[in-house]
Amino acid sequence: QVQLVESGGGLVQAGGSLRLSCAASGRTFSTYPMGWFRQAPGKEREFVAAISRGGVSTQYADSVLGRFTISRDNAKNTVYLQMNSLKPEDTAVYYCAADRLRTRPTMRSDNYYYWGQGTQVTVSS
Numbered sequence: 001q002v003q004l005v006e007s008g009g010g011l012v013q014a015g016g017s018l019r020l021s022c023a024a025s026g027r028t029f030s031t032y033p034m035g036w037f038r039q040a041p042g043k044e045r046e047f048v049a050a051i052s053r054g055g056v057s058t059q060y061a062d063s064v065l066g067r068f069t070i071s072r073d074n075a076k077n078t079v080y081l082q083m084n085s086l087k088p089e090d091t092a093v094y095y096c097a098a099d100r101l102r103t104r105p106t107m108r109s110d111n112y113y114y115w116g117q118g119t120q121v122t123v124s125s
Helices: none
Strands: 004-007 010-013 018-024 034-039 046-051 058-060 068-073 078-083 092-098 119-124
Touching (some): 046 078, 058 068, 078 092
Antiparallel strands (some): 046 058, 092 119
């Protein structure tokens, strides 16, 4: 069993930055590809970024490419999402998730088994 707890969300003006953190419990964190997803009001949950177990391979949604950076520190059981040049359309609840089955990061939300409770990010114009 893995528990994921996100933090770092908040209110920021357009053009600003935030860094989200996701702390994981358990000893198997380094064996899971990790992902970040988001869900805006009235919209479906969408993929944001994913990272391989060792942190070498990453994937990004086109909408955040060049602005967001995913990273992880396996010694701290934590995955991060650095968000720069934020836009109002980035407003959403952000979730981290762990894939317990695959070895490579994927963009499909149904590939992820463990989910955090989410953290709200609000970008004002």
